[in-house]
Amino acid sequence: MTPTWPAQAQMAESGLFGDVLACDGVLPACFLPGGQARTAQAESMLLGLAQVEDLRSDEPGEEKRGELPILAQRLDAKLDLVLLLLGRLVRQGNPALPATPLRWSVRGLRLQLPAGTDLPAVDSAGAVRLQPVDWLPDDLELPVIVSATAQDADASWAWLRFPALPQGLEDAMGRHLFRMHRRQVADARRR
Template sequence: MTSQSADLELFDDVLVHQDRRPAAFLPGPTNTAAAHVAAAHAEMLLTSLALSDNARSEDGDEHAEPSSALQRVEAKLDLVLGLLGTMLRDRGDLPPPTVLRWSTRGARIDVLGDALAIRPGARGTLRVQPADWLPDCIELPAHVIAAEGARVWIAFEPMAPTLADALERHLFRLHRKQVAESRRLR
């Protein structure tokens, strides 16, 4: 498959988000039981992120200021999560940051390291840190549909509708934040 047809298959007529974040494609067989556990973990993580983001945005929408005690607790929690994320990154538990373009159908990723080892047809897992402040990753079973140099196109294996919905909502929130940030910088 060509890179253009892979782009159409993964990103045509769906919400797409692109940024630089810790992500990697891990080639290898996926155990069905492990894939179900990873899918449940990904859904739980994305749902929890949505609840956390919604709570923070609702706090920001109120005319009343959040209490200073609540602001201090949130700041301390952000610091602890940042420290934990740094420790995990130093241990090598998080993938290195790379350019990632993804949708609910799949992803295009710039592979770091041995890109020649990842060929079309390879099966494995896309591992992504969904939020900068969260030192945890989601793992989505996938297979490579195209490769060009150090860039690969990965189609997700069929996922449960609840996971697909959680992923779509997450991508929408990332996209919305990116648009708001670009407007703020103008």
């Protein structure tokens, strides 16, 4: 059931997600009021994720770039294990981001805020921190401006738009969102 949001929130929803690819999900994420984002690192991470996901594609209908030899498959499996262990070590030293329901497009995000969180002021700047994939224990930090907020008895939300981002980052984010959407569609077909 979709909540009934005030007019400003409905306008923000339309502005961020109307006529553009948007993905709904639950990802480790948080809003940092007044936070500074590292856009160059975000672009590098998204480009690296794209390369890895191209090589690791599990799509049954996709043409693969030749089957990997058994040695390469073993190395890939070992690398997966090393990344899991590294992720555990990193998470022990840093507080984990909370799993957060969100909607994400190249224009911005709608985050469901934790209960009891003070709503950020509209038009205030900040950053959103999120973990784009579960197998990599690193976060993206993206600059945002609060477009709207809303709350009811059950939840609070913030609509966060991206200011002008470097073209490379916007393109890399678009490719990442397309992959997320493709996985969501494939998962829905399997059910």
